[in-house]
Amino acid sequence: MMYRAMFFFSIxxxxxxxxxxxxxxxxxxxxxxxxxxxxVFFFGHQAGEQNDKPLMLEQDYPVYAHTALEKAFADxxxxxxxxxxxSTGLALESIDALCRxxxxxxxxxxxxxxxxxxxxxxxxxxxxxxQFFRGYDFFSIHxxxxxxxxxxxxxxxxxxxxxxxxxxxxxxxDGRLAVxxxxxxxxxxxxxxxxxxxxxxxxxxxxxxxxxMTSPLYLFTAGTPLYGYAVKxxxxxxxxxxxxxxxxxTLELPKLQRKVRHSFGMSYVFRGDLFASINLxxxxxxxxxxxxxxxxxxxxxxxxxxxxxxxxxxxxxxxGGGVYLQPANDAAFRLYAGTGIAxxxxxxxxxxxxxxxxxxxxxxxxxxxxKGECRFPGILGYQRDVxxxxxxxxxxxxxxxxxxxx
Numbered sequence: 001m002m003y004r005a006m007f008f009f010s011i012x013x014x015x016x017x018x019x020x021x022x023x024x025x026x027x028x029x030x031x032x033x034x035x036x037x038x039x040v041f042f043f044g045h046q047a048g049e050q051n052d053k054p055l056m057l058e059q060d061y062p063v064y065a066h067t068a069l070e071k072a073f074a075d076x077x078x079x080x081x082x083x084x085x086x087s088t089g090l091a092l093e094s095i096d097a098l099c100r101x102x103x104x105x106x107x108x109x110x111x112x113x114x115x116x117x118x119x120x121x122x123x124x125x126x127x128x129x130x131q132f133f134r135g136y137d138f139f140s141i142h143x144x145x146x147x148x149x150x151x152x153x154x155x156x157x158x159x160x161x162x163x164x165x166x167x168x169x170x171x172x173x174d175g176r177l178a179v180x181x182x183x184x185x186x187x188x189x190x191x192x193x194x195x196x197x198x199x200x201x202x203x204x205x206x207x208x209x210x211x212x213m214t215s216p217l218y219l220f221t222a223g224t225p226l227y228g229y230a231v232k233x234x235x236x237x238x239x240x241x242x243x244x245x246x247x248x249x250t251l252e253l254p255k256l257q258r259k260v261r262h263s264f265g266m267s268y269v270f271r272g273d274l275f276a277s278i279n280l281x282x283x284x285x286x287x288x289x290x291x292x293x294x295x296x297x298x299x300x301x302x303x304x305x306x307x308x309x310x311x312x313x314x315x316x317x318x319x320g321g322g323v324y325l326q327p328a329n330d331a332a333f334r335l336y337a338g339t340g341i342a343x344x345x346x347x348x349x350x351x352x353x354x355x356x357x358x359x360x361x362x363x364x365x366x367x368x369x370x371k372g373e374c375r376f377p378g379i380l381g382y383q384r385d386v387x388x389x390x391x392x393x394x395x396x397x398x399x400x401x402x403x404x405x406x
Contacts, residue, residue: 034099035103035104036129037078038102039079039081039108040082041108041109042086042098042108042110043083043085043110044086044110044112045062045114046111046114046204061112062112064153065110065112065123065153066110068153068154069123069157069160072154073164075158076164081102081104082102084098086111090109090111095107095109095128099126099128106127107126107128108125108126109123113204119140119149120140123157124137124160125164134164134168135163135167136160138203139156182215182246183214183251184215184248184249184251185215185250186211186213187208187212187230187252188211189255189366191233192207193207193231194207194213195228195229195231196226205228223244223245225241227239227241230253235258235259235366236257236258238253257364258366259288259289260285261285262283262285263283263285263292263406264280264282264283264403265282265283266278266401266402267399268399268400268401269398269399270398277316277397277399278298279399280297281294281296282296289329290323290329291321291322293320293321294319294338295318295319296317297317300315301313313346314345314349315344316343318341318342318355319342320339321338322358322360332365333362333364334362335359335361336359336361336362337359338355340355340358341355342355352379353378354377354379354380357376358375358376360373360374361373362403364405367405369402371399371401373398373399374399375398376396376397
């Protein structure tokens with residue numbers, strides 16, 4: 001009786017086990033086969049502003065780069081199953097889906113860009129079976145220096161194909177290179193362009209629009225620092241560092257300072273209780289944010305010196321030059337010094353003032369700044385029949401004001 005009960009219990013337990021396990025096993029997807037001799041080629045180009053005409057037309061270099069990459073992999077037996085234009089953007093999901101749709105294991109990617117006369121390209125290969133990037137190469141070259149980029153493009157494409165083939169043949173793939181997302185940036189300034197690398201050797205990360213931007217999918221070594229620059233025309237570039245490479249965290253970019261060629265300032269000038277003055281100033285920056293020339297005009301309200309105690313208005317016309325002393329051109333807080341000369345007129349008096357030294361400090365925003373300045377003028381000469389100055393020589397003038405930059 002006991003053996004019969006154990007027999008029926010074993011049959012029941014086996015049935016329950018098969019009922020639990022078999023449906024789950026049936027739901028497991030069949031392993032998808034991707035042909036290792038086939039690839040999908042993804043080509044994209046971003047056109048920038050060109051200041052001069054390169055040795056080849058802009059449309060020729062991208063086409064050559066795409067052709068060179070396709071030929072390099074064809075030499076190792078990779079058949080092009082499909083060519084996809086990804087100039088408007090590239091996502092990892094798109095690469096993976098298209099490779100699987102074509103039954104091709106490899107996604108071979110060529111992204112190119114022009115910025116001025118600088119042509120850049122980024123070649124990479126994606127393994128759809130293992131869902132990893134397997135290699136990459138990138139380079140930038142100035143196309144106006146008398147050197148054709150074609151040989152360098154050929155070498156770059158052949159190097160990527162050869163390294164991939166050697167690794168594939170020996171099964172020595174390095175999985176540490178996988179990056180599955182672009183980096184997201186935010187900035188209060190639209191039009192800021194992100195460059196990965198350095199301004200002379202870089203990958204184009206894209207342009208901030210409506211305060212945000214997500215970079216294209218580039219292949220960088222995961223977990224290692226990634227360096228880059230935020231740039232904009234007529235603004236000073238700012239560097240940034242991603243300590244752990246591409247992350248899911250949005251990087252907030254600092255405001256870029258404008259490269260100043262011209263500025264206009266207005267200041268309130270004072271010298272103890274003797275007078276008050278409104279001063280207007282124009283600066284031309286010979287070297288942006290470093291060396292400048294300036295012309296000034298001011299009107300004074302004096303109650304002591306030239307008028308003999310009576311209220312009088314007189315004007316000052318000045319000219320001078322100065323230099324910023326801070327190490328960085330785009331620093332927010334800046335010190336400057338300079339020298340100059342001025343003419344003062346009032347009630348028939350003409351006084352020539354020397355400004356052997358004036359010192360100032362400014363706090364800068366992208367398009368304007370706050371300033372404070374101190375002058376130490378001295379009289380060089382005067383013309384007036386009844387007045388002989390004896391107090392204006394050697395006094396200091398202080399001022400506070402604002403500066404508009406463009």
